[in-house]
Amino acid sequence: MAVALSPASSARLRPQSAARFISFLNNITTGRNVLTGFRTLTNKAPTFPPFLHCYPGVRHLRRDSPAFNRRCFSSAIVGAISSEEAVEKAKKEFLEKPDVGTGQKVREFRKRLRIADIKGGPDEGLDRVGQTLVVKGWVRTLRVQRSITFMEVNDGSCLSNMQCVINSDAEGYDQVESGSISTGASVWVEGAIVESQGSGQKVELRVTKVITVGKSDPSFPIQKKRISREFLRTKAHLRPRTNTFGAVSRVRNALAYATHKFFQENGFVWISSPIVTASDCEGAGEQFCVTTLIPSSRDASDSLVDTIPKTDDGLIDWSQDFFGKPAFLTVSGQLNAETYASALCDVYTFGPTFRAENSNTSRHLAEFWMIEPELAFADLSDDMACATAYLKYVVKWGCDLQSEHERYVTEEAFAGCPVIITDYPKEIKAFYMRLNDDGSTVAAMDVLVPRVGELIGGSQREERLEYLEDRLDELKLNKETYWWYLDLRRFGSVDQCQMAKEDQTLFHATILKPFSSCRFWFGLRKTCAVCHWNREHKGCNTFPTDTRLSRILMPILT
Numbered sequence: 001m002a003v004a005l006s007p008a009s010s011a012r013l014r015p016q017s018a019a020r021f022i023s024f025l026n027n028i029t030t031g032r033n034v035l036t037g038f039r040t041l042t043n044k045a046p047t048f049p050p051f052l053h054c055y056p057g058v059r060h061l062r063r064d065s066p067a068f069n070r071r072c073f074s075s076a077i078v079g080a081i082s083s084e085e086a087v088e089k090a091k092k093e094f095l096e097k098p099d100v101g102t103g104q105k106v107r108e109f110r111k112r113l114r115i116a117d118i119k120g121g122p123d124e125g126l127d128r129v130g131q132t133l134v135v136k137g138w139v140r141t142l143r144v145q146r147s148i149t150f151m152e153v154n155d156g157s158c159l160s161n162m163q164c165v166i167n168s169d170a171e172g173y174d175q176v177e178s179g180s181i182s183t184g185a186s187v188w189v190e191g192a193i194v195e196s197q198g199s200g201q202k203v204e205l206r207v208t209k210v211i212t213v214g215k216s217d218p219s220f221p222i223q224k225k226r227i228s229r230e231f232l233r234t235k236a237h238l239r240p241r242t243n244t245f246g247a248v249s250r251v252r253n254a255l256a257y258a259t260h261k262f263f264q265e266n267g268f269v270w271i272s273s274p275i276v277t278a279s280d281c282e283g284a285g286e287q288f289c290v291t292t293l294i295p296s297s298r299d300a301s302d303s304l305v306d307t308i309p310k311t312d313d314g315l316i317d318w319s320q321d322f323f324g325k326p327a328f329l330t331v332s333g334q335l336n337a338e339t340y341a342s343a344l345c346d347v348y349t350f351g352p353t354f355r356a357e358n359s360n361t362s363r364h365l366a367e368f369w370m371i372e373p374e375l376a377f378a379d380l381s382d383d384m385a386c387a388t389a390y391l392k393y394v395v396k397w398g399c400d401l402q403s404e405h406e407r408y409v410t411e412e413a414f415a416g417c418p419v420i421i422t423d424y425p426k427e428i429k430a431f432y433m434r435l436n437d438d439g440s441t442v443a444a445m446d447v448l449v450p451r452v453g454e455l456i457g458g459s460q461r462e463e464r465l466e467y468l469e470d471r472l473d474e475l476k477l478n479k480e481t482y483w484w485y486l487d488l489r490r491f492g493s494v495d496q497c498q499m500a501k502e503d504q505t506l507f508h509a510t511i512l513k514p515f516s517s518c519r520f521w522f523g524l525r526k527t528c529a530v531c532h533w534n535r536e537h538k539g540c541n542t543f544p545t546d547t548r549l550s551r552i553l554m555p556i557l558t
Contacts, residue, residue, distance in 0.1 A: 112136075114157035118193070118203075125203035128193045135162050135189045135205060138241065139216070141224050142176075142183060149176050151207075153189060158250075159243055163196065163204040164189050172210040183223060184216030184241075256350070258394040259371055263348045266389075268373060271340045273333025273349045278325060281335050286356045287328035288366075293321050329354035337374035348373040398425045406446075406453035418449045431471040432485075433459040445499075458499030465489040 113133060119125045137155030147168050152161035166173060170191075175181050191207040198204075221231075222241050232239040239245045260270065276290050293316065295303040309317040318325050333349035340347045349372045357364050373390075375382055401409075401421070410419050423441040426433070433442035443460035462468045468489060472479050479486065 115153075115155050115160065115162045116157035118162070119160050119201070120158060123202070125193060125201075126195065129195055129203065130192065132190065132192050132208075133205070135164070135191075136213070137162070137187065139181060139183055139185045139187055142181065144176060149173075151176075151181070151187075151189075153187060154241075154246075156240075156246055159247055160201070163198075163201055164191065164207050164210075165204055166207040166210060170207045170210060172212075175210065175212050180212045180215055181210070182216050182218065182220070184220035185212060186214040186216075187211065188213055254396075255394055256369075259350060259390075262390055262393045263373065266346070268346045268348045269340070269344045271333075271337060271344075271347050271349055272351060273330065273336040273372075275330055275352065276323075276327050277330045277336075278323070278327055279335060280328070281330070281332035287331055288354050288356050290323075290327045290329060291321050293318075331355055332370065332372065334372045334374065337372055341374040341376045345376040346373070398427050400424075400428045401446075403453045406448045407451070410448045410450045410453075416450050418447065418455075421446050421448060426471075429459070431475050431477060432461055432468070434462045434464075435467055435471070456499050458497060461496040461498065463489060463493040463495055465493070 115135065115137070118128055118133065118135075121127060135153055135155065137153040140152045140154050140161050141150075142152075143150040149166040151164045151166060153164055154161045166176060181187060188211040189205060189207055190209040191205040193203050194206045196202055196204040220238075221227075221235055222238055227242065229244075232242065232245070240249060263270065280287055293308050295307065309320045311317045321327075331353055333351060333353070337347055337349050349370070351369060352367055353370045354367050355365070357366075373386060375386065378386075409421070410417065413419075422443070422445045423436060424444045424446075426435060426440060426442045429442050429444050433444050435442055445458050446454050447456035447458075449455045462471065465486065468486065469479060472482065
């Protein structure tokens with residue numbers, strides 16, 4: 001009877017200090033356990049997890065029992081022991097572990113504290129100042145100075161590294177001096193979170209202890225310098241450690257999670273469609289063939305065409321193939337999804353598909369994952385509604401735009417044209433902005449121009465007293481402080497808008513309806529919103545006098 005033994009404590013290996021547990025044979029004739037290799041570390045009999053003792057009568061099996069003399073294997077933990085000192089250390093650590101006997105439970109699994117947990121909050125780690133933490137990850141950069149070393153560690157949880165400051169009095173600093181710690185090495189670092197004195201991060205780790213978990217050879221190819229995608233293709237096993245591929249993996253993980261969450265919340269059933277199929281769903285015939293008629297990969301390069309079996313007519317004899325007929329990698333799971341939708345109503349597939357299109361563009365992949373929902377009792381309108389709802393669900397809603405995003409919109413997405421973005425999420429805007437009818441956005445706008453980003457910001461004020469009071473409550477703002485602002489809504493409120501440019505030398509105007517309305521497209525329209533100037537703007541007081549803004553707006557207006 002095979003029994004899987006889970007370790008009573010953490011199965012993580014410490015360097016040079018792992019023990020080897022070998023299988024044991026339940027010796028029926030002698031009534032004792034025969035242990036192999038275990039007594040090289042201890043003379044004590046091993047203590048096994050409680051579920052091993054949950055088989056009554058295991059020592060009293062009859063010789064005619066099917067389970068007689070079968071091996072019971074424990075889970076093997078294999079490590080290299082390089083010296084007598086390491087053996088003694090391993091023995092000491094093993095014996096010092098708490099004895100786990102019958103009735104004891106395996107320790108509770110806990111989520112590991114990651115760098116994203118430390119630096120991902122609104123304070124970017126400042127709320128953890130003074131805490132002693134342990135960070136485990138890989139060294140990205142290492143700057144050794146006379147008495148202090150700056151080491152950046154990344155654990156893959158986020159793009160940001162944890163800057164670790166190591167003084168010469170830190171335990172394990174000799175590993176830095178000896179060169180054991182280098183770029184690419186895996187490390188275990190303990191220290192206190194302190195406010196960073198440098199730029200680029202708000203907190204850093206003041207190290208008290210550092211341990212090299214795994215050394216890195218000096219030939220490690222992923223260095224701080226910029227690396228081309230073409231080069232990373234030759235180092236596919238290491239490219240997940242780069243910022244680009246790490247970010248792609250985390251984005252894909254978030255989208256995959258959101259995809260499953262959306263369909264599960266809407267009553268869909270996930271099905272796993274076959275990868276190997278005989279049908280061509282798309283009808284294009286661009287499929288990868290799966291066959292056993294060609295020799296295995298070990299000798300395929302030396303195989304002859306004549307080795308493929310043929311019929312008397314000279315055609316391939318598919319009857320000798322594994323499947324007995326031509327088979328291919330699937331190009332879509334939707335046909336299989338129909339069979340389940342006919343029984344389960346709403347289903348979806350989410351798995352790998354393959355296309356043998358010989359095209360070297362970014363939109364053609366040989367292998368990719370495809371999401372294919374199948375709705376029963378639905379028409380095209382339902383299909384469009386589902387697609388729209390899904391796209392809205394998976395967008396990372398509520399995140400503000402950074403300067404690089406704004407420049408991308410104007411310079412790339414709209415090919416150098418100015419753009420106005422309206423209706424921002426209410427969570428990232430001020431309480432006084434008017435709430436839209438959807439309840440999640442506010443009547444706000446930003447004027448974006450190429451090479452600058454945001455030029456002008458504006459919004460329509462919330463003129464409804466009850467809505468304004470609700471927003472103050474949502475944001476936990478003291479309404480007594482804004483008594484005068486609320487009075488403006490009690491006594492003759494009007495529709496009101498505002499726009500501003502964050503520069504002391506530029507204009508800051510409050511515009512009342514119907515003077516020019518809340519949608520003040522100034523700077524984008526070919527005509528002035530006030531004097532209706534078309535080409536030559538003269539004598540109008542609304543045009544800014546600052547020469548810097550004029551240089552930006554003049555090309556836009558003309």
